[in-house]
Amino acid sequence: MAQETYYVKGMSCTSCAKTFENNVKDIESVEDAHVNFGASKITVQGDASIxxxxxxxxxxxxxxxxxYEKHSPRRLNTLKSNWHxxxxxxxxxxxxxxLVxxxxxHPxxxxxxxxxxxxxxxxxxxxGVRHLLRLRFDMKTLMTIAVIGAAxxxxxxxxxVVVILFAISEALERFSIDRARSSIQSLMELAPDTARVRRNNELMELNVSNIQVGDTVIIKPGEKIPVDGMVTKGESTINQAAITGESVPVFKAENEEVFAGTLNEEGYLEVNVQKLAEDSTLAKIIHLVEEAQNExxxxxxxxxxxxxxxxxLIMVVALGVATVPPVFFGLSFETWVYQGLAVLVVGCPCALVISTPVAIVTAIGSAARNGVLIKGGAYLEALGQVKTIAFDKTGTITQGxxxxxxxxxxxxxxxxxxxFEKAYTLEALSQHPLAKAITEYANEHVGHGPLSDVTDFQSITGRGVTGEIDRSQFKIGSPSMFDLNSEQQTAVxxxxxSGHTVIIMSENERVLGLVSIADAIRPMAQNMxxxxxxxxxxxxxxxxxxHEVTAKSISHQVGIKQYLSQLLPKDKQVKVKELQEQHGQIAMVGDGVNDAPALATANVGIAMGGAGTDTALETADIALMGDDLSKLPYTMKLSRKALNIIKQNIVFAxxxxxxxxxxxxPGWLTLWIAILADMGATLLVTxxxxxxxxLKD
Structure with missing residues (x-):
């Protein structure tokens, strides 16, 4: 059967969404239907017209x-829509x-x-009458019985008065729910609808849905980038806040990646399209947020x-209130039927049913707008209960x-x-990451002269390299390659x-000096x-x-209370399980690639840098879209506040x-009080x- 997804305007409560879903299922040509209340969408399996x-x-x-239709600025429903x-x-x-x-x-x-x-x-x-005939008991069924009974x-x-107050309540509720959905709607409005495309040496204006992989898109200063792609010409600062939550614009030049929905601030860019519009990072975020809000x-x-x-139960209680006092105690039939109708109104479950989803929709949407992707209400709730967080080191606490x-x-x-001239000359011939660190440092800080020829170059696996430069024999590598005196060994x-890896260089067996290399700690790690x-x-x-020395040093510098060293990826998974047994629910923060087993094992897996890696989006329960650890405390605060609000709403309702x-x-409950109590509770929880x-980052 064909499957289609449609956007729906006007869904203001979960019970109404369920009614709509059931009504669609009743269409003869429809096999199945599923409403996503948070995203205000319906997925229909089968054949149904709009x-x-x-x-x-x-x-x-x-x-x-x-x-999706882009909305004008939100305001309370207009007089036209509320004429009734x-x-x-x-x-x-x-x-x-x-009456007076x-x-x-009088008639x-x-x-x-x-x-x-x-x-x-x-x-x-x-x-309400239609639902009553079908024995579907929801909010409108209860209200209908109450109004008919009052008449x-x-x-x-x-x-x-009940009818009018209920209509006002629905209008206010619809407005409030629209505000709750505003975060995801603002994401959907980020990317432009059209773009200038150069195809076959011809410049044309195309709808983004018609842009193909390999096309070249032209972006002028002040314009939003319509697709994911690679810069092929030009350079500029790009405001990526909408995708990654970064507050500072990022400089982009040739061969660097840009994302749909980000803002080109000052330069002219030509971008080679890498993904179709429906496959862009923004599209994936929107899809995952929509699914998460429905989770x-x-x-x-x-x-x-x-x-x-x-x-x-409310129906039974209302029936009992209406019949027991007059039948068994001879009290006024009219008075107690009235009280029973009031019980029906006040017993409407709307405030209770909406108390949780409105908080989840708001929190997940707000997080997405701040560069944090939470993939479901279960993870939002679980993170709020976490007291232990495990961190991968490389690429998470450090820059990798x-x-x-x-x-x-x-x-x-x-x-x-x-x-550094001699060190650069030797290390330029090596592919080792430590060699690259030395050549980059020599380039940026010390400089080097013209490269000399290296003869008799040899790489010693796991130790270093040797070679002859200007008739002198040079060696650079691990301290184990050299005979060090006491002063040199103390320096090593x-x-x-301090957790550094040491590289030593010698000339004709004379030790010249050492270089300390380490995986740099992220600047925001300690503050986080x-x-x-x-x-x-x-x-x-x-x-x-x-090794333990490095782990201890980095833990001390950053302020992490415990460290576990010399772990293979599979060992990390085992340690996460042990931490769960010792401390209950834990969250694991990693880069989403080699940490996948540990992230999956933790109660909440949090991946860094989700904007650039599909793996992070797929494996983690929460993805920090930018490479920004400062988003973690914000996410913790958001989850805890959401959890508290959910509890407050349930208790209040x-x-x-x-x-x-x-x-x-005492017989004081009136229909006026009942409807005001129901309306007030619904509005206040929303x-x-x-x-x-x-809540800001």
Missing amino acids: QQLEQAGAFESLSVSKQ IVASSIFLLIGIYL QLGEE VTTSAFLASIAVGGYQLLST IIGEWVEGA KAPAQQFIDRFAAYYTP KPVVQSYQLFDESISPEYF NEARQ IAKLNKLNINRTVLLTGD LTTKALALLLVI LNALRLLK
Whole structure:
């Protein structure tokens, strides 16, 4: 069966989304359907037209489109879309005036209230009656029974007020949910719709969906980059904040990668297209965020199970309130039927059901806008409970690249320029990463003269290289290749105590000096660990394949409390399991490539640099899109705040319902109080969740 995905406008509650999904499934030509409430999308398996889908969503005036439509700035729903609320309110005021003038029983008075209920509650009542006939008990079913019951017992004013307040509640709720979805919608609006493309020496304006791999795209200063690609001409600073969360623009030149949705700030660029628009990093982020927002956290799964029993229970309680006092205790039938109807209204599960998903949608969308991809509510919730974080060393705490830290000359007769000129000449012939560190340092800091010819060059595996330069025999490599005196050996030991790898060079067996090389620690690593400590992360652990001296040194410099050294990738996985047994839930931070087994084993796997690697996006539960460790404390704060808000919302929703229901005992519960309690609870849990939008990196 064919499968199509459509964007839906107007879904404001999870129960309405479920109703829409069921209605679509009822279409004869549809095999299956699945609504993603967070992303406001529906995936349909089978054959259905947009008209059929909109008919299925007519109960909430849903509109359906194949392509995402960019929105104008969000504002509270306009007068045009809420005319029924205004008209219903006018009829209510007329009815109240006639009530005073003509009396409650006059047909004209009743007609005014009936018009108010019909105009304001047409969609509510038509949907509720249809669900009642199908024995589907949701929020609108309960409201419909309450309004019809109020009309039957002659409570016209309160029936009309319930309809109007419910309509206002839905309008405000729809606005609030749109705000919660605003983060992902802003991502979808990042990339331009069209681009200038040079194809076959011809310049043309194309829709981004028609751009092919291998095309050349022209980007002028101030324009957004439409596709992922490689710069082939020009250079510029690129604002990548939308993708990686980096606050500082990044300089890009030829043969460097750029991403769709980023902003070209000042230079002219020509970019060779590497990926189709639907395969770009931005497209992958949007897809993963949409899926993540629909992924239910354990708290939401509990609420869904609870609501399945809660709604029928409310129906039974309302029936009991309406019948038991008049039947068994001879009390007023009209009074207690009214109380039963109020119980139905106040018992609506809307606030409870929406309390968790609105927080998850907001948190995941907000994180994505700040360069952090959280792949589901379960991971968001799990991270908030983590007290132990394990870090890979290479490429995570360190930059993953050997860099010269210092050097020391043992022969005063030679200059640094002479030392590094000979070192450069030899190491330029080697492919070893340490050799590259020396040649780069010589280029950047000391300089070197014209390269001399090297004869009798020899590479000694695992130790170093030798060769003859200007009739002198030079050796450069591990200290084990040389006979060192006590002073030289002390210098080597001191460098090693700092976690550095030592390289020594000699000329004709005369030791000239040493170079200390280390994988440079990321500048933000120490600050990141300090912030985690303030967040009461009780234990931080460094996992590395390096020897103990290096692991100890780096842990001490950064502030990590524990280190485990000389670990192979498979050993890291074992250590993660041991840490779980000792300390409970743990998070693992790595580069997403050789750390994949450990990342998968941890309760929450966090990958660095997701924007550049598909592996990180696929293997990790959370991806820091930029190579920025400072995003980790922000993500921890966001997850904990989201977890607290979910708990607050659940407690608040249940407490509000319980307090309102207690008013039944003295007979004080009215339809007015019931609808205000339900509406207030729904709006407050939504607004509480929207506080997550204010949390900044």
